[in-house]
Amino acid sequence: MLSVTHASLAFGGIRALDDVSFTAETGHITAIIGPNGAGKTSLFNIISGFYQPQSGSIHFDGTDITGMRADKRAAMGMARTFQNIALFRGMTVLDNIKLGGHTRLRSGFWSSGFYYGAARREEAALRADIERDVIDFLELDHIRKAPVAALPYGLQKRVELARALAMRPKVLLLDEPVAGMNREETEDMARFILDIQDRWETTILLVEHDMGMVMDISNKVIVLNFGRKIADGTPDVVQRQPDVIEAYLGTSEDREVTV
Structure with missing residues (x-):
């Protein structure tokens, strides 16, 4: 590989x-x-x-x-995590993880810019996929709406792993x-x-x-x-x-x- x-x-x-x-x-x-x-x-x-x-x-x-x-x-x-945690601390766990799925999105410029049609459906599908196959898998469901900055260190490391997994590497x-x-x-x-x-x-x-x-x-x-x-x-x-x-x-x- x-x-x-x-x-x-x-x-x-x-x-x-x-x-x-x-x-x-x-x-x-x-x-x-x-x-x-x-x-x-x-x-x-x-x-x-x-x-x-x-x-x-x-x-x-x-x-x-x-x-x-x-x-x-x-x-x-190809996805990676970092030695020093590289999360967006002002965002929720779910939003941080969703960012990892950006490479899987295929909507065009206009639909993404105005967030309608294909872009809305694609993001909804991505969110459902992440919640089912990443958040549940890594046992993060109970904190998915929590801001990352409020989490203990060990959970932040797990969120970073989840973000990498959202890319389906x-x-x-x-x-x-x-x-x-x-x-x-x-x-x-x-x-x-x-x-x-x-x-x-x-x-x-x-x-x-x-x-x-x-x-x-x-x-x-x-x-x-x-x-x-x-x-x-x-x-x-x-x-x-x-x-x-x-x-x-x-x-x-x-x-x-x-x-």
């Missing part, structure tokens, strides 16, 4: 990504891990179109999207979806991610620091360190590799000192 080939990205003299290549299989969960500053979010940014790599290529569902704008990638079926990029959550919220989010994969066979890319969650739900793990890929494989294989242990999980001596 998605492949990155020899991608490099630099900001002045800082190489955020250095010749990174990997593939994400259709319907699988691929996790990208690494220390802070390893290049994980930069990788997400070149995949989603916020940055352009200086070299290399990105293919999505058989199409070269390397030079494509972010909105065109979204229209093709083929590929879903989740940038630290459980950062800052307690254990119960983390378990709920992990369950929702697995349910998304199972229900819609969505290809999911996941950046996350919670190693327990990553190893539990991922089919494949990519490890970055200083912008370079140092490991690529199943969770069981990756977590035993010495380079990964030293760079991210800590050496045995480190763990003994911590204990």
Whole structure:
């Protein structure tokens, strides 16, 4: 579904990504891990179109999207959430989620501008679809009319996931979806991610620091360190590799000192 080939990205003299290549299989969960500053979010940014790599290529569902704008990638079926919550805080939960469905609307300029005919029917259908397949699915019905700013952090993260799901994505990029959550919220989010994969066979890319969650739900793990890929494989294989242990999980001596 998605492949990155020899991608490099630099900001002045800082190489955020250095010749990174990997593939994400259709319907699988691929996790990208690494220390802070390893290049994980930069990788997400070149995949989603916020940055352009200086070299290399990105293919999505058989199409070269390397030079494509972010909105065109979204229209093709790519959605993402952000490390820092990026919701419209003055709007309700439902209105925030509905914004995610903009790529599915096809009404013309005049009907949309005056909000009549096809535009009115299309938005009504979108709202019904979101309420049935997204809000109920993510257990947000009880807060759909609440302003986002009034919600606790964990629910705001879930609303952001709902907005991405409203796009009906083929590929879903989740940038630290459980950062800052307690254990119960983390378990709920992990369950929702697995349910998304199972229900819609969505290809999911996941950046996350919670190693327990990553190893539990991922089919494949990519490890970055200083912008370079140092490991690529199943969770069981990756977590035993010495380079990964030293760079991210800590050496045995480190763990003994911590204990």
